Amino acid sequence: EVQLVESGGGLIQPGGSLRLSCVSSGFNFDTYAMHWVRQVPGRRLEWVSTINPTGGATYYEDSLKGRFTISRDSSRSTLYLQMDTLTAEDTAVYFCARGSSFGGGEYFDYWGQGTLVTVSS
Amino acid sequence: EIVLTQSPATLSLSPGETATLSCRASQGVGSHLAWYQQRPGQSPRLLIYDASKRATGIPARFSGSGSGADFTLTVSSLEPEDLGLYFCQQRRNWPLTFGGGTKVEI
Numbered sequence: 001e002v003q004l005v006e007s008g009g010g011l012i013q014p015g016g017s018l019r020l021s022c023v024s025s026g027f028n029f030d031t032y033a034m035h036w037v038r039q040v041p042g043r044r045l046e047w048v049s050t051i052n053p054t055g056g057a058t059y060y061e062d063s064l065k066g067r068f069t070i071s072r073d074s075s076r077s078t079l080y081l082q083m084d085t086l087t088a089e090d091t092a093v094y095f096c097a098r099g100s101s102f103g104g105g106e107y108f109d110y111w112g113q114g115t116l117v118t119v120s121s
Numbered sequence: 122e123i124v125l126t127q128s129p130a131t132l133s134l135s136p137g138e139t140a141t142l143s144c145r146a147s148q149g150v151g152s153h154l155a156w157y158q159q160r161p162g163q164s165p166r167l168l169i170y171d172a173s174k175r176a177t178g179i180p181a182r183f184s185g186s187g188s189g190a191d192f193t194l195t196v197s198s199l200e201p202e203d204l205g206l207y208f209c210q211q212r213r214n215w216p217l218t219f220g221g222g223t224k225v226e227i
């Protein structure tokens with residue numbers, strides 16, 4: 001059974017940093033692209049970042065470049081998102097998602113339960 | 122950036138009826154479009170990919186159609202468990218983008 005379990009969210013002051021983690025199990029982590037997607041309060045979903053199976057290629061939503069860094073550790077089957085210089089606009093539930101084996105890995109076929117990041121003073 | 126516009130914002134229907142949800146792209150995306158369902162309190166679930174292909178385990182009453190810039194998700198014989206938010210997503214161009222969602226009330 002595919003499982004994705006996020007952690008690392010919480011309340012953080014503006015300007016602060018957080019690192020989110022997503023531990024994967026039930027599939028060969030090394031052969032799938034992985035993504036972070038966030039959902040702002042209300043309902044809108046927003047793609048955040050993608051990393052290819054080897055970690056050699058990364059993609060970011062333009063407004064997040066330079067502040068967020070995606071990475072992966074195959075020895076731990078874990079995906080990370082380092083978030084720096086956080087603002088209130090980063091407040092959201094952050095989901096880890098597996099890239100599908102079809103569609104170039106750019107659909108999201110399994111999702112974690114999400115971790116809430118709240119940026120507030 | 123490709124903008125996806127979903128309509129209607131909310132759809133109120135009764136069990137057994139058919140839901141028709143629309144997703145319009147600001148430019149053509151070919152067939153590179155997916156649909157997701159998000160039940161209350163849950164994470165999104167992939168329903169349809171490549172505009173019309175059902176994901177693993179998705180019932181046949183969920184169907185997708187369209188290509189280019191106009192897409193439709195049809196949910197026939199609505200069941201109470203079908204309530205929630207439905208999102209479209211394109212993978213034609215980076216950045217990957219989602220529509221604003223349609224809320225289905227039953």
